[in-house]
Amino acid sequence: MFLLALAATLATPAVAPHQASIDHRGSGYSVSYHPRMETKMKTVGVATGARMSMQRCRWTTTLQVERQIARRDEASAHATLLPAASRTFSGERHGHCSAQGEAKAAIGADKIRDHLASIAAADRGDALAQIDAAYSLAQE
Secondary structure (H helix, E strand, O other): OHHHHHHHHHOOOOOOOEEEEEEEOOEEEEEEEEEEEEEEEEEEOOOOOOOOOOOEEEEEEEEEEEEEEEEOOOOOOEEEEEEEEEEEEEEEEEOOHHHOOOOOOOOOHHHHHHHHHHHHHHOHHHHHHHHHHHHHHHHO
């Protein structure tokens, strides 16, 4: 089981977080959107001794987005998982899932980058609201 998780992790396409900058109330903020991926795999079908295998590996990957907001002059950031930004990909291939390492890689880094960019564009208002809420709490 450990090897299966390790193989799936190693096959994850390397996608850099999407970066954005926001200037609000005289301060600059760095906003980054990080992909969080979880893959589930299931082997279906039968494999008989001397005959061709009928097994297939079905996989489903859930891509979630984590937003991190930090002031430009500070190292610490406030992280929020964006539930509305969740997207699911699925597919299947011939063979047993124990040899399945490409489930996440099959999605492709381009699709992940495009999803992060679209979420970042749609999230600007919510990010500003979160900055305002943190500012209000700090003033009290």
